[in-house]
Amino acid sequence: MANSTIRAVEIDAHGTVSVVERARPAPAADEILIAPAACGVCGTDLHIMKAEFPQAVYPVVPGHELSGIVVSPGRFAAEFPIGSLVAVDPNVVCGECRFCLAGRPNLCVKLQVIGVTRQGAASELLAVPARNAFVVPDEAGPEVAAMIEPLACAVNATERAGDLRGRRILVMGAGTMGLLIAVLARHLGAGEVWVSDPAEAKHAIAYAVGIGTVVLPSALAGEHFDIVFEAAGALPAARQVMDLLHPMGIWMQIGVHAPETIVGVKPFDVFERELSIIGSNSLADKFSAAVALMPQMREAAQALVTSRFSVWDFDAAVQSMGEAGSVKTQLTFSTNS
Ligand SMILES: [Zn+2]
Ligand SMILES: [Zn+2]
Structure with missing residues (x-):
């Protein structure tokens, strides 16, 4: 008999993290049951732990960048054989609202997010x-499979920037997102790709994934780019962007x-140089595109996984x-390794 309870990491509304026993998940008719196998942590988890993420529904079982092993596929046994490795798109959407129909499910009016508003991967079963x-x-492995979610966010960002071929590109921030965007930009035929980051310890990783020019932000003075990806989420970076754009820059x-x-x-700069300011939020409908792309991005994705912790050491x-x-910290799940 399967246990009636599972262990899970829970974060309460004050940001307190504990390991709790929860009822074993009972999959609905449209769901499958998986055992999480790897899961990235990111800034979203930090915001949830600081109790400063208004979208979160507490208590939260975190973990939204996940791969898992199929335990019980319900009526989907043909598509999801028991034991197969899956990557999971964390955005659960209605498929019917105008944003879903426009290919922007990240803006769905009924958006539910695994690890934010519904149970996440930091648990024995999901x-x-x-x-x-x-x-x-299988040869991708759980760690690379868990990088598909951030890769899908990178795909969304590069698609929203348009045709990258031959363009001179700067990515600010050598974190997971910045480096995935930079590697993807090269793959998509960008001309020159630069990465900037104030943390010199990250420069070696950027070079290791094939970026040719990696600089401190201070070295950008006087340089101009067709597209600047502000992936740092830092005030000094955002303040610098306008001065780094060529006419028609993005x-x-x-x-x-x-x-x-x-x-x-x-406003005069935006007008005079015909600049565009565009946002890219989450992964939209790019998850399957990222699954297809992963074989070409696998080496870089693996290189970006730099730290591993047991899921029970979530904090x-x-x-x-x-x-x-x-760069990327992932949770490990010893029961599946
Ligand atoms: Zn994330
Ligand atoms: Zn919707």
Whole structure:
């Protein structure tokens, strides 16, 4: 008999993290049951732990960048054989509102997010809608499969920036998102790709994934780019963008700032140089595109996984994100390895 309870990490409304016993998830008719196998942590988890993420529904079982092993596929046995590796799109959407119909499910009016508003991966078992699960070849491995979610966010950002071929590109911020965007931009035929980051410990990782020019932000003075991806989510970076754009340049905002942050923009500059300011929020409908792309991005994705913690040390995993030279921290699930 299967146990009637599972262990899970829970964060309460005060940000307190504890390991609790919860009822074993009972998958609905449209869901499959998986055992999480790897899960990235990111800034969203930190905001949830600081109890400063208004979308979160407490108590939260966190974990939204996940891969898992199929335990019980219900009526989806043909698509999801028991034991197969899946990556999971964390955005559970209605499929019917005008944003869903326009290919912007990230803006769905009924958006539910695994690990934010419904149970996440930091647990022994998890029920997910079958339509959110994607079988990934075993040879990818759980860690790379768990990088598909951030890769999908990078795909969304590059698509929103338009045709990158031959363009001179700067990515600000050598974190997971910035480096995935930079590697993807090269793959998409960008001309020159620069990465900037004030943390020199991250420069070596950027070079290791094939970026040719990695600089401190101070070295950008006088340089100009066709597209600047602001993936740092840091005020000094956002303040620098306007001065770095060529005429017809694009400011692509993907880094997450505090909602109250303000940076000055001169309307005259936007007018005179015909600049565009575009946002990219989450992964929209790009998850399957990222699954298809992963074989080409696999080496870089693997190289970006720099820290691993047991899921039961969730607190320590999230704290590790601030460490110099750390890019992606993932949770490990010993029961599946
Ligand atoms: Zn994330
Ligand atoms: Zn919708």
